[in-house]
Amino acid sequence: MKSLIVANWKMNPLSQKAASQLFDSLKRGLKNVRKTEVVVCPPFVYLSGNRLTSFKLGAQDCFWQDKGAFTGEISPQMLKDLGVRYVILGHSERRQVMGEADEMVNKKIKEVLRLKLWPIVCVGETAQERKKGETFQVLKREIKEGFKNVPKSQMSKVVIAYEPIWAIGTGNPCLADDALTAVLFIRKVISQIFGMALAKKIRILYGGSANSQNAGDYLNQEGINGLLVGGASLKPKEFLKIARG
């Protein structure tokens, strides 16, 4: 299975020009990359006009209904129309800053899957939860609630990203062994809900201060299927090193 390398640009860069430059470097640099599948998730405003390139497009969020009076929201149907394939859902920054609850994440997952888009669902514990030994409890809750009533038949499109919140943007990545332990636990929970076959197949990524130096530590672990990259994805050279696998 090819590793999946996802760039999450978050709320960057600040101009159309800078976004085009970043896209251009990636298009050039990824032309002959075959070892990995690369997905780029820019802010919504830069999604348009980047169809059919050497990587797939993803969005960083969307709403849970496909049309109507929802001021400021973005419909998954609109994303689909732009050629977007993946949608990051339940990122910790949305959960923590925007107060997104498991129930909202669940509604979004269901809508995105209904429209045949591929959700990248983020789960992970805070530093405090980890200190209190609650990591598994948090992961279990986020998965159980997030995938509540999701038909098993749709689960093959799902990607899960283990992103311990304390490792995001801190330069303090989770040790590869610890990331693997969390990923194996996530597979166990998936197997309890959806069965062993899916638990073996589902793609699970690691995210949190991943860079070109440590990428191999995660990608070499059987069971970790790729990376969700924040800060390092804004530096083309750095990201291309990761994406080349």
Ligand code: 13P
């Ligand atoms: P950093 O790679 O900047 O730690 O961000 C990780 C992340 O949140 C990706 O979604």
